[in-house]
Every structure is written in C-alpha cells, then in structure tokens.
Amino acid sequence: MYRNTNCGELSVASASQTVTLAGWVQKRRDLGGVIFIDLRDRSGIIQVVFNPSVSKEAWSKADKVRSEYCLSVTGEVMKRAEEAINPKVKNGDIEVMISDIQVLNTSKTPPFPIEDTIDASEDVRLKYRYLDLRRPEMLNIFKLRSKVTRTLRRFLDDREFLDIETPILTKSTPEGARDYLVPSRVHPGEFYALPQSPQLFKQLLMASGMEKYYQIARCFRDEDLRADRQPEFTQVDIEMSFFEVDKFQAMIEEMLVNLMKEIKGIDIPRPFQRLTYAQAMDLYGSDKPDTRFDLKLIDLTDIAADSTLKVFKEVQERGGQVKALNVKGKASHFSRKQVDEDLKAVVTPYGAKGLAWLKVEENAMKGPIAKFFDEDLTARLRERLNAEAGDLLLFVADKKKIVADSLGALRLHLGKTLGLIDESAFNFLWITEFPLLAYSEEEHRYLAEHHPFTMPFLEDMDKIESDPGSVRAQSYDMVLNGFELGSGSERICNHAMQEKMFKVLGFSEERAEQQFGFLMQAFEYGTPPHGGMALGIDRIVMLLAGCSSLRDTIAFPKTASASDVLTHAPSEVSDAQLNELHLDVATLLK
C-alpha cells in the first residue's frame, strides 16, 4: 500500500491515528538528531518527523532524502507540543511521527523550487512543465478548469443537450483562419484540415434532427499567437434547433450565471448589459470593450472642424473623425513629455499620426493645440467633454477605424495604468448586430465578418447588393472584461439564402458547390431553423483564475512561435514518412 490518507486531510482530529501517506518532499530540515520533512501531495502539505529513537532505520533513510523525492511513509499523527506549533500553517498543530519510509523514486535537484512564488522564467517553467504543474498555484488552475467544464456539462446535460463528437480530420475551407493541414497517405496530394471550429458539423447535426448539441471541442487555427491566443484551444460549442435568439441568449446568460456561482460564488445580475456593435465602436473604440471603467470616446468632429487647426478640418472633409478621451483630474499626472512620448507610443501602432492634447484649467485650456480654438469653441469643447479644471483631454483625428483602434487602445492603457479598473468585477456584455460583411482591401471583396452561414437581418437585405457593408448580421459576441469569450449567430438554413450569401462573398456557383455543397444539400431536406454559439474555455478559465496568459490555463501550451519547448514540436520527420505521404520539402530547405 502506498497510502491510505491524503496529506491535506489531516487535522487534530486525526491525532493518534496511524496513517500511510505518499507524496513529494517539499522541504527537508535536518537538525542532526531529528529530521523534518514537509511532505506534499495534491491535497496539501504535512510535516513528518524522523526521530532515531522512534525508528533508527527510517531516520537513516530520511537522511538520504532530498527535495522532490517521491515517498511513502507510515507513522502516527501526533498533536504537537504547545511550543512546537506553527501558527502560519493550516495543520501546523500536528505532525506525523514516522516509523517506516519507502523511497518510491529519487529526484534530481529541480531547476526551480516547487512553490507558488517563483522567479523562474516562463521558458524554464515550460521546459520543465511537469515540475511547474506540481506548484499548488498551477494545480489550482487545473482544478478550476476541470470544475468549469464539469459545471458547463452538467448545465447543458440538464437541458437535454447531447454531447456529440465531430471529426478532427476534416475538410479545408477557404474562409476564415489559416488551416492546419494533415497530408493524406491514401490520397496522394490531398489534405485533411484540423477544424477551426465544428461549425459545419454542428449545423449538419441540426439537419440530422439532434435538436440540441454541445461539445467541449478542440479548435485549431494556424495564425500568429498572442497572450490570449493559442494555435489549439478549447470551446464549449453549442447549437440548437427551433432557435429563438432571445430565448437562447437567456439560456447562455443562465449558464454563465450558474458558472460564476459555482466557481466564484458570485451572483451576476441578469439580464447582461447589451451594446450593438455600432454603439461599442462609438463609445469604446472596440467590439470587445472592457466596461469595468468608464472613460468613453467622445465625438468632436463637428467642433474640431470649426477650429483653425488644418488637420482637424481636413479629417472631417475626408469623412474621418475627431474623437477625444477626457482623463478626469489627470492633467498634472502626465508631463508634456509623457503625453508626447509614452501615450503617443500607445496610439501609433494603430496608424494614428499624432496624439493632440489639452490640459483644462479654470478659465482656459493649455496645450499645443489650444491656440486653434477660440473662446466660443473652447466653451463648446468644455461642454461636450464635460471638462473641468485638472482634466487631461486626448485627441485623435483620422479615419474612423484608426480613431477607434487607437483611442480604444489608449483607453485600455489608461484604464490599466491609472488603476481605473475594478479588478474584482466580472462585466458580462453582449455585443449584437455585427456587420454581416467586411470589405477586404487585400482580396478586393467582401468577407463574412462572423462566418458565411450567419443569417442577415432580413430588413437589411434590400441593401445587400447596393451597400453590402451596411447589412447587419443576426450574430452576437459574449464579452467579459474586455475579452471576447465567444460568438454565435442564427444560421442560414435556407438553400436560396445560402446561395445568395456565397454569391455576395464572390464565390462562383461551382466553388460554393465544391466547398459547401454538402451543407447546401442538407438545407434541401427540411433543416430546421437553428443557431448557437461557442465560448472559449481557456479564456473563461484565464479570467476566472486571474491569469494574465492563456498558457497558464493549458497544461502543455505552445510558445509565441507555436512551438512546444518541452517536446520540441514541431520537428522534422524522416524521409520515409515524407515519402509515404507523397511530400517533398527539399525546396524549403535552402
């Protein structure tokens, strides 16, 4: 027997029991005569004691033991003497007097200590991920993650959603992210793709009469990584037939409220806040705004156009915008240099050519652009911006997209650095009425903003030919604290409508047939109206666990260059393997 009790379960109530524990050596303290070992398992840490007067044999074995040795020990749980109690530790009033010890495995000295606050770089942690994951902090994230999926499953099971698996080896489709490809041995020159999401299959399951489907699904996208983006990630994917958007969204809200209650013990009020895409872009410069703080974007295009500042006037003439942030009471917080260098640096990557500013004083505004606003205009600025003495006003004038992106990013930067964000808050937010299509400068055509199967607003359909960009989609995103948790939509289930969509997207009839014919055919056999959404599990866990990187929520994540420093994937393969797959990579290896 390796063990009959977990370290963390022991308390004074266990005193005088004989127990067998198994775990790892957290710390060994050798006082010459007596040896103390902090023994750690998944449940916690307990001090075990080796005294030669109890067992000379156990004591001399313990003398050889080092950090992270894997042990099984047997002994009597003892209440400690008053003066030996350690009040800093949960079970510091007891210890186990060991009579027998078995070394299950030895350990090299670990590259970093197995404890919560470590200073090892993430690089080293990932290389020794199995040691990193021993740290209680990491263990707790994966306990939480497991509870998240369990809670979601239970909720959906209770509502008679069926957990159905869909293929991992699937068909490459042209729209959307870059596919991970898997060469076919049996079909020379042909490839499977790993799914970017189970989208097509879940719609086919609706055509199949499954009515309610969910899956904790792995998704793959071969795009560049970010702190909140991994090449493979997990979604809870949900789809239902006889879909009605308000009922469905209400259920998703219930699901998330239930999740927050179970995981964090927090009651999230319903209904969730809602913004249309247009509102979100206008007020926050983002389609995933962090609404835990205010600091909204304020449109000043009309006032700015009346000023004598040339760039402001020109922007209006070209159909651009001038917008501003009013950073309340922070005029003295930023020096001229800090605004011109630090804050401007936030805004330039998004294409903003400059960051104009004004400091509001009792009877005037100070700053490089102050002279372009006469008394009347200054008064209008004051009113529009609700400006008071001590406020810092920050302006960007440019094309709509640049203004939104740059001020949106600046807003977030200020929120973080000025401590405006209530870190304990969980602000769930629906973003609705996304544009159906977005024009791609690169491809010189419209692309689906969500995906090509999204139902448009029928009342907008008269503009689908004349002004495709203005057509709204029956789609919605769930945003939490500035992160996109997931998105969904009502789907097209009608053959003619789907055909029209592909046409608008610039697909030839043949190409639509070749790529998506199977789905279009399914629509001809009584496919019910349906819709759904998918929520990113990794991001949910990241936010609930308070991690700053998605990597902390994934047991074996990839680095920013999509490689795995533990297994060294990706790696070269043998010529024999390549030959079998009819592949030749020689030209790439110059």
Place this chain on the structure above:
RNA sequence: GGGUCCGUGGUGUAGUGGUUAACAUGCCUGCCUGUCACGCAGGAGAUCGGCGGUUCAAGUCCGCUCGGACCCGCCA
C-alpha cells in the same frame, strides 16, 4: 511579414571596453534532537545563447543568427 524588450553559475539578478566575472538563492560536505525562510562552518559550480566583426583588449560596441516575452498585421 513588421516593431519593442530580454538572453551572464541550477534559478533569479548585478556588472564605465581593462587583473581572478559579483550578489542572492539553490546544491555538496561537516556539525547540530524541535525546525518550519532552521542555524553555523567550509566547498563546488559560468567556455556571459551561437557565429562573425571592430579593438592592444569585448560579458560590455557593431552585424548576423537562434531562443523567449509583448504588440501591430493576421485571427470567419
């Protein structure tokens, strides 16, 4: 594809172009029967990511390259 930052004993850091690369921690050895950040004494451990260049002299300056972090593009 582009930008910014980082790379020095196991780990984390310091290090004006100039002797034997410093500090903390960890590790090893010895001593120690109530420690829990145990203590005390001693010791080992670095081709300063790699290659090339400048220089009498490079951890330090320059170029390239590899690896990592963050961001832009990209991510239906």
